[in-house]
Amino acid sequence: MTQTADEPLIEVRGVHTHYGASHILHGVNLVVRRGETIGLMGRNGMGKTTLLKTIMGLVRPSGGQVHIRGHDLRRLATHQVARLGVAYVPEGRGIFGNLSVRENLLMAARPGLDGRRDWTLERVLDTFPRLAERLDHGGQQLSGGEQQMLTIGRALMTNPDVLILDEATEGLAPLIAREIWRICDLIRASGISSIIVDKNWRHVTQITDRNVILVKGRVVFEGDSQTLRAQPERVTQHLGV
Numbered sequence: 001m002t003q004t005a006d007e008p009l010i011e012v013r014g015v016h017t018h019y020g021a022s023h024i025l026h027g028v029n030l031v032v033r034r035g036e037t038i039g040l041m042g043r044n045g046m047g048k049t050t051l052l053k054t055i056m057g058l059v060r061p062s063g064g065q066v067h068i069r070g071h072d073l074r075r076l077a078t079h080q081v082a083r084l085g086v087a088y089v090p091e092g093r094g095i096f097g098n099l100s101v102r103e104n105l106l107m108a109a110r111p112g113l114d115g116r117r118d119w120t121l122e123r124v125l126d127t128f129p130r131l132a133e134r135l136d137h138g139g140q141q142l143s144g145g146e147q148q149m150l151t152i153g154r155a156l157m158t159n160p161d162v163l164i165l166d167e168a169t170e171g172l173a174p175l176i177a178r179e180i181w182r183i184c185d186l187i188r189a190s191g192i193s194s195i196i197v198d199k200n201w202r203h204v205t206q207i208t209d210r211n212v213i214l215v216k217g218r219v220v221f222e223g224d225s226q227t228l229r230a231q232p233e234r235v236t237q238h239l240g241v
């Protein structure tokens with residue numbers, strides 16, 4: 001399990017993914033290195049979630065390769081991907097409504113791959129003051145924004161090296177969405193790599209090092225935020241905004 005410092009945490013090479021007869025991803029490449037924050041963008045149905053599921057081993061690619069810290073995904077069970085330090089916060093919210101905020105967080109707790117326990121209950125509560133105020137509330141009593149915070153908090157409790165967020169701000173009031181962006185910034189500053197899927201390219205490019213745009217399952221743009229911001233016509237063309 002030794003890893004050289006610059007070996008990618010996630011490496012997707014020429015991946016094709018199908019759902020039955022529907023060919024969704026067409027030869028996608030994506031590399032995530034230590035400490036990098038990557039924006040993954042594209043209109044509805046372009047394959048963003050499918051790519052994330054493929055990385056997590058929830059959907060098996062029909063071609064190409066995925067390596068997680070140098071391990072071929074084909075030889076890993078789904079739960080092993082998470083054990084390799086990749087935390088996935090899917091679209092929608094996966095919390096336990098019948099458990100309290102505290103219980104939800106504590107049951108997710110585990111050290112990172114190298115034994116790190118940087119993210120403790122205390123640190124997560126410092127990061128999410130709203131959760132601290134609702135520690136003994138049941139998950140089902142939380143607002144949508146608080147549930148999203150709890151889902152991210154649970155992911156941090158696993159001390160991941162990579163955090164994958166799929167539409168974390170979707171449907172949230174602007175003030176709450178801003179809070180999520182603030183947290184993304186803190187996560188980035190803490191050295192955790194992330195892949196952030198979000199429709200708001202202006203917010204995304206404020207915190208990402210690199211951005212990837214998918215159109216119909218193909219990467220049509222890959223570049224840093226400055227480069228993307230300097231090409232508003234490309235944003236309009238590919239993201240329709």
Ligand SMILES: Nc1ncnc2c1ncn2[C@@H]1O[C@H](COP(=O)(O)OP(=O)(O)OP(=O)(O)O)[C@@H](O)[C@H]1O
Nearest residue numbers: 019020022024042043044045046047048049050051
């Ligand atoms: N389980 C499934 N079975 C069959 N087709 C699916 C399945 N999940 C997604 N698709 C199709 O695959 C394509 C890509 O979907 P995907 O969810 O990856 O897109 P997305 O970029 O995440 O979109 P959105 O922005 O709406 O979340 C879409 O055409 C979608 O209808």
Ligand SMILES: [Mg+2]
Nearest residue numbers: 048049050091
């Ligand atoms: Mg999606």
